[in-house]
Amino acid sequence: MRAFQILGRDAFNRDGMTSVWHANRFFTVVADPIIADVILKSCLEKDDIMKLAQLLTDNGSIFAAVSIWRPRRKILASHFNTKILNDFVSVFSKQSEILITKLKETLDRGSFSVWNYFTTYTMDAVCETSLGVQVKSQHNPDQPFLKAFEECCDLGSARMVQPWLHSMTVYRHLPQYKRYMKNKYFICDFIKKIVQSKRKDNELHQISDMNGDQYTGSDGVKSLLELLIKNSNFTDKELQEESVIMVLAGTDTTAVAASFTALMLSQHLDVQDKVYEELREVFGDSNRAVEPDDLSQLKYLDAVVRESLRLYPPVPVITRKVERDVALPGGVTLIPGCGVVVNIWAIHRNPHYWGDDAEEFRPERFLDSALKHPAAFMPFSYGPRGCLGYRYAMMALKSALASLLRQYRLMPDNESYATVKREPLRLKFDIMMKDVNNFRLRIESRN
Numbered sequence: 001m002r003a004f005q006i007l008g009r010d011a012f013n014r015d016g017m018t019s020v021w022h023a024n025r026f027f028t029v030v031a032d033p034i035i036a037d038v039i040l041k042s043c044l045e046k047d048d049i050m051k052l053a054q055l056l057t058d059n060g061s062i063f064a065a066v067s068i069w070r071p072r073r074k075i076l077a078s079h080f081n082t083k084i085l086n087d088f089v090s091v092f093s094k095q096s097e098i099l100i101t102k103l104k105e106t107l108d109r110g111s112f113s114v115w116n117y118f119t120t121y122t123m124d125a126v127c128e129t130s131l132g133v134q135v136k137s138q139h140n141p142d143q144p145f146l147k148a149f150e151e152c153c154d155l156g157s158a159r160m161v162q163p164w165l166h167s168m169t170v171y172r173h174l175p176q177y178k179r180y181m182k183n184k185y186f187i188c189d190f191i192k193k194i195v196q197s198k199r200k201d202n203e204l205h206q207i208s209d210m211n212g213d214q215y216t217g218s219d220g221v222k223s224l225l226e227l228l229i230k231n232s233n234f235t236d237k238e239l240q241e242e243s244v245i246m247v248l249a250g251t252d253t254t255a256v257a258a259s260f261t262a263l264m265l266s267q268h269l270d271v272q273d274k275v276y277e278e279l280r281e282v283f284g285d286s287n288r289a290v291e292p293d294d295l296s297q298l299k300y301l302d303a304v305v306r307e308s309l310r311l312y313p314p315v316p317v318i319t320r321k322v323e324r325d326v327a328l329p330g331g332v333t334l335i336p337g338c339g340v341v342v343n344i345w346a347i348h349r350n351p352h353y354w355g356d357d358a359e360e361f362r363p364e365r366f367l368d369s370a371l372k373h374p375a376a377f378m379p380f381s382y383g384p385r386g387c388l389g390y391r392y393a394m395m396a397l398k399s400a401l402a403s404l405l406r407q408y409r410l411m412p413d414n415e416s417y418a419t420v421k422r423e424p425l426r427l428k429f430d431i432m433m434k435d436v437n438n439f440r441l442r443i444e445s446r447n
């Protein structure tokens with residue numbers, strides 16, 4: 001992560017752009033939203049380095065060539081509408097309640113990592129809303145589907161940062177390739193069975209996986225997969241690929257965002273008090289589940305999540321490939337063949353757009369004034385290839401955090417942390433940006 005931070009700061013001092021060689025590839029690194037706006041609207045093809053992920057996703061839209069991505073995106077986008085997303089809130093609420101119950105076990109344990117709690121919450125929520133199955137990883141963190149996904153992501157990110165592993169000719173002879181493919185086949189087989197089963201009978205039902213575990217159907221909410229079977233001409237293979245994308249794109253990203261937000265709240269108790277006040281205004285003393293209308297009323301919580309996403313974007317960089325001349329504001333022209341790294345981490349801390357307190361955690365900035373440029377805040381990317389699940393993610397995050405904060409007070413991992421001057425978090429990069437200390441905090445019951 002340090003390399004991206006250094007390159008980002010270097011770009012601030014050079015009118016928002018700098019450059020770097022990665023192995024034999026030349027990359028332009030962008031830390032200015034005006035330049036990013038032009039690039040993300042004119043370069044739609046992902047850079048080759050991201051295409052390494054296609055070993056898992058095949059033609060799934062997120063990394064696919066533009067010709068495959070465009071028609072799929074149109075169909076997928078129509079399914080992320082308000083009606084469908086509002087239906088998912090009951091799943092987020094139900095899974096949040098399980099999260100709260102699970103967190104009880106940490107009450108007397110002092111500091112602990114929230115990561116596993118959030119990643120199992122998001123895995124369960126995404127599987128139920130996208131695939132229409134309950135994998136119950138919150139009850140069983142060693143759940144094989146979750147483990148297979150984790151191992152593929154770990155191996156994939158290790159390969160990405162080691163250019164000598166990029167060649168398939170080399171990689172396919174290594175033991176990590178065998179492990180990668182074993183996990184991939186497990187994931188694909190699991191999803192293939194779900195697709196076939198949903199195709200056959202688009203009703204609630206039970207399926208069994210290879211190991212005999214029981215995965216039950218969702219509680220009456222139509223999943224994206226079921227809706228796509230009904231409303232699109234996607235083949236089984238296309239459905240399978242897009243289902244993998246939903247799980248891949250939706251699980252760890254949202255868990256990282258939830259973990260950073262919880263960490264920020266544990267270190268900014270004044271902010272947490274304001275969130276709690278807002279929750280009391282909306283929910284009073286009641287224990288009722290979160291409903292869609294509540295989410296739109298939680299404006300301060302919304303600002304808190306955005307501010308966490310600004311300082312700690314789960315996807316800190318994205319890439320594009322330049323395929324034709326692109327003239328940038330300022331006179332530079334990008335030429336075909338070069339790669340572009342849009343440094344979201346740096347754009348979010350660019351003092352020209354965020355002021356002298358850009359490094360401070362101050363959620364009010366999202367309530368007090370409008371963005372100086374629409375691309376100054378882009379945790380979900382920007383332009384035609386931006387995240388399809390951004391509203392889904394905000395709803396899943398706010399549902400979980402609202403349930404969590406009504407029940408518990410989040411505290412820093414040790415007493416002294418709150419009283420000493422806060423140091424910036426130490427960060428690492430493994431496809432996503434994470435906290436080196438693995439998101440440690442303590443919780444206290446509010447009752």
Ligand code: HEM
Pocket residue numbers: 061062063069073126130245246249250251253254257313314315318319379380381382384385386387388389390392393
């Ligand atoms: C906090 C959570 C999330 C973050 C930070 C995030 C971030 C991103 C980013 C940065 C991209 C674009 C990559 C690029 O431009 O190269 C992306 C794409 C995508 N995301 Fe998300 N995402 C989140 C949650 C979700 C969820 C919950 C879903 C679905 C349930 C989802 C589905 C997708 C899909 C399908 C794409 C590909 C869009 C396309 O290429 O047309 N994301 N996401």
